[in-house]
Amino acid sequence: MPRNPGVTDEQIIKMYKSGMPFKEMIPIIGLSDRAIRNVIYKHGIEMNREKQSGQPRKHKVNEDFFKKWSxxxxxxxxxxxxxxxxxxxxxxxxxxxxxxxxxxxxxxxxxxxxxxxxxxxxxxxxxxxxxxxxxxxxxxxLGISSNKSLTVPFPRIPEEYLPSFIRGVIDGDGWVQRNGYVMNITTGSQSFAEGLLSVFMNWNLRSEISIQNTRKGKHVYRVWVKGKYNLPKLAKIIYNDATDNYVHIRENLCLYV
CATH class of the missing domain: 3.10.28.10 (Homing endonucleases)
Structure with missing residues (x-):
C-alpha cells in the first residue's frame, strides 16, 4: 500500500500527535495502520495507550462552530x-x-x-x-456534504452574514485583477453560480455569468463583477464586518476599501 505523494514523516507525526484516529489517517496518508505505526516507532515517538487500545482521541476543535451564525x-x-x-x-x-x-x-x-x-x-x-x-x-x-463541487446549492445565509460569506467565497475561489476593476468567482455548480449572481444583482452590482467547457466536457461557471464603481462598492460591502487582522489577506480587493 503506497504512501500518497507529498505526505512526509513529519506530517504523519503531526497528525498522530493531534489525536487523529488511525482510521482517518489511513486515507489521507495512504499507508496501512501497521505502516503508520512503524513511522511513529521509527522516530521514537511514544505510542499513546488510547491509540494502542484502539480508542480514538480527537484533536481540539470547537464542535459547535457551525451551529450558530457569526x-x-x-x-x-x-x-x-x-x-x-x-x-x-x-x-x-x-x-x-x-x-x-x-x-x-x-x-x-x-x-x-x-x-x-x-x-x-x-x-x-x-x-x-x-x-x-x-x-x-x-x-x-446546512446542505453541504462530500462530492459537492458540481452540485453544491447556494445555501440559505442570514442576510446579516451574507457579506462575510461572500468574502469567504472570494478568498476560496475568487480572482481579482491587480491593476483593473475586474473580479470573478469560479465554480462547477450552476446552482451556486446563479445564487452568486442573484446576490450581486441585489447589491446593484454589474454582474454576469460566463460558461466554459473543460476538456472532459464539463461546464465551469465564472461569476463576474466589473467596473471602477462596482469593485469599490463590493469591497466596502464585504469588508464592513471584517476584523483588522483579516483585512490585509485579500490585498487586491482591499485596495478598493
Missing part, C-alpha cells in the same frame, strides 16, 4: 464551500490554501489545533485538517 462562521463557511473538502469515508474536513495566513485564521476561529496534511490537489498545497463527526453532521444540515 461573521467568522460565515467566512469559514464560504471558504469551505469553494475551496474545502469534506471526506466521504471519514469525518475529515480539509481546507487547502497556498497562503497559510488563511489556514491559521480558520484554525483560530474554529479553536482548532493547527494540523497540516499533504492532501491538496498537488499534494504540496498546505492543507488544514479538521476531524469531527459533529461538524460534518452540522454541515450536512
Amino acid at each position: 461573521h467568522e462562521m460565515a467566512w469559514v463557511f464560504g471558504l469551505l464551500i469553494t475551496d474545502g473538502n469534506i471526506s466521504g469515508n471519514s469525518h475529515c474536513i480539509s481546507f487547502a490554501q497556498k497562503d497559510e495566513k488563511i489556514l491559521r485564521l480558520i484554525a483560530k476561529y474554529m479553536e482548532a489545533d493547527y494540523v497540516l496534511g499533504g492532501t491538496g490537489p498537488t499534494k504540496l498545497t498546505p492543507t488544514l485538517l479538521i476531524n469531527s463527526k459533529e461538524i460534518k453532521s452540522d454541515l450536512a444540515k
Whole structure:
C-alpha cells in the first residue's frame, strides 16, 4: 500500500500527535495502520495507550462552530464551500490554501489545533485538517456534504452574514485583477453560480455569468463583477464586518476599501 505523494514523516507525526484516529489517517496518508505505526516507532515517538487500545482521541476543535451564525462562521463557511473538502469515508474536513495566513485564521476561529496534511490537489498545497463527526453532521444540515463541487446549492445565509460569506467565497475561489476593476468567482455548480449572481444583482452590482467547457466536457461557471464603481462598492460591502487582522489577506480587493 503506497504512501500518497507529498505526505512526509513529519506530517504523519503531526497528525498522530493531534489525536487523529488511525482510521482517518489511513486515507489521507495512504499507508496501512501497521505502516503508520512503524513511522511513529521509527522516530521514537511514544505510542499513546488510547491509540494502542484502539480508542480514538480527537484533536481540539470547537464542535459547535457551525451551529450558530457569526461573521467568522460565515467566512469559514464560504471558504469551505469553494475551496474545502469534506471526506466521504471519514469525518475529515480539509481546507487547502497556498497562503497559510488563511489556514491559521480558520484554525483560530474554529479553536482548532493547527494540523497540516499533504492532501491538496498537488499534494504540496498546505492543507488544514479538521476531524469531527459533529461538524460534518452540522454541515450536512446546512446542505453541504462530500462530492459537492458540481452540485453544491447556494445555501440559505442570514442576510446579516451574507457579506462575510461572500468574502469567504472570494478568498476560496475568487480572482481579482491587480491593476483593473475586474473580479470573478469560479465554480462547477450552476446552482451556486446563479445564487452568486442573484446576490450581486441585489447589491446593484454589474454582474454576469460566463460558461466554459473543460476538456472532459464539463461546464465551469465564472461569476463576474466589473467596473471602477462596482469593485469599490463590493469591497466596502464585504469588508464592513471584517476584523483588522483579516483585512490585509485579500490585498487586491482591499485596495478598493
